[in-house]
Each structure stands twice: as structure tokens, then as C-alpha cells.
Amino acid sequence: MKQCVICGAVFAPYRPQAVVCGPLCRRERENRQLFNSPQRAARRVVPKERQCAVCSKPFLSVHAQKRTCSPRCSRERKKEATAQWALDNRDKHLAGKRRREKKRRTTRHVEVLALAAATRTRNRNAIREQARQSNYRRYWNNPAAYNAKQQRWNRERSVRKVLSQLNQLAEAINATAHRIQGNERTE
Numbered sequence: 001m002k003q004c005v006i007c008g009a010v011f012a013p014y015r016p017q018a019v020v021c022g023p024l025c026r027r028e029r030e031n032r033q034l035f036n037s038p039q040r041a042a043r044r045v046v047p048k049e050r051q052c053a054v055c056s057k058p059f060l061s062v063h064a065q066k067r068t069c070s071p072r073c074s075r076e077r078k079k080e081a082t083a084q085w086a087l088d089n090r091d092k093h094l095a096g097k098r099r100r101e102k103k104r105r106t107t108r109h110v111e112v113l114a115l116a117a118a119t120r121t122r123n124r125n126a127i128r129e130q131a132r133q134s135n136y137r138r139y140w141n142n143p144a145a146y147n148a149k150q151q152r153w154n155r156e157r158s159v160r161k162v163l164s165q166l167n168q169l170a171e172a173i174n175a176t177a178h179r180i181q182g183n184e185r186t187e
């Protein structure tokens with residue numbers, strides 16, 4: 001009888017070299033051997049100590065490109081790099097600045113226009129609503145006034161209609177007169 005090296009159970013070995021009790025413990029033993037294998041140890045990434053490019057503090061990192069110890073120092077370094085680029089590429093820097101400013105102004109302009117339009121609509125709607133309410137109050141208990149107003153509107157509408165008919169008639173007469181004069185001249 002033998003004792004399993006994984007679970008400690010006593011078992012009857014089916015071959016003399018057996019050290020585990022069954023398939024499950026064999027799998028577990030293989031896993032542990034893999035986990036502690038020299039290949040895995042070689043693959044393991046060891047953090048290297050380096051010096052922060054901004055504050056000179058030593059720090060650990062597994063990334064080869066890492067130059068700064070913290071997000072704060074990273075921002076600082078980026079800021080410095082941007083400033084240096086601006087100094088080295090004066091024209092590009094100014095052009096970009098102008099472009100951004102123009103875009104900002106355009107955006108702002110569009111926003112102002114939209115706001116003004118919204119205000120106008122709101123005002124117009126408010127005025128209409130006010131008029132509606134005031135009309136409502138004025139005529140609600142006063143059918144006579146309402147009828148008088150309707151009649152006035154009808155009168156005004158028929159007057160407008162007659163005037164437009166007269167206009168059309170005048171235009172027709174004018175056109176005919178022109179034609180007759182033209183005919184007389186050519187005869």
C-alpha cells in the first residue's frame with residue numbers, strides 16, 4: 001500500500017512507480033509541476049526598477065516603455081513634451097490654435113443662434129397663449145361681443161375680397177387698353 005502525494009489517501013498501486021491515487025490526483029500533480037516548471041519561471045515577467053523621468057524617484061514596472069512613476073508625473077511629462085513640440089513647430093502650433101479657435105467660435109455661434117431661435121419660438125408661443133386666454137376671458141360670458149367681433153371679421157374679409165377683385169379688374173382693363181393702343185400704333 002502507498003500514500004497519495006496529493007490527497008494523502010492510502011491506495012493500492014497499480015504499478016510500482018505510482019505516487020498518486022487516481023486520474024484526478026494525477027491531473028492535479030501535473031498542474032502543480034507545470035506551475036513550478038523552470039519554463040514558466042523563465043516566462044514570468046519580473047518588474048524592473050527604473051528612475052522616473054520627471055521626479056527622479058525610483059519605481060518598479062514590467063513595461064519596457066514606462067518612463068514615469070505615476071499618472072501625475074506622466075501628465076507632467078506629456079505636458080512638457082507638448083510644450084517642446086510647440087516650440088519646435090511654431091507654424092503648425094499656431095495653425096492648429098487658429099483652427100481650434102475658429103471651430104470654437106463657430107460652435108459658439110451656432111449655439112447662440114439656436115438659443116435665440118428657441119427664445120423667439122418660446123416668446124411667440126407665450127404671446128399667442130396670452131392672446132388666446134385674453135380673448136377667451138373677453139368673450140366667454142359675452143356672446144354679443146363675440147358675434148360683433150365675428151361680424152367685423154366677416155365684413156373685413158368681404159371688403160378685402162371685393163378690393164382684390166377690383167384690383168384684378170383694373171389690371172385686366174389696363175392690359176386690354178395697352179393691347180388696343182399697340183394695335184392702333186401698328187395699323
Ligand SMILES: [Zn+2]
Binds near residue numbers: 004007
Ligand atoms: Zn489522491
Ligand SMILES: [Zn+2]
Binds near residue numbers: 052054057068070073
Ligand atoms: Zn515621478
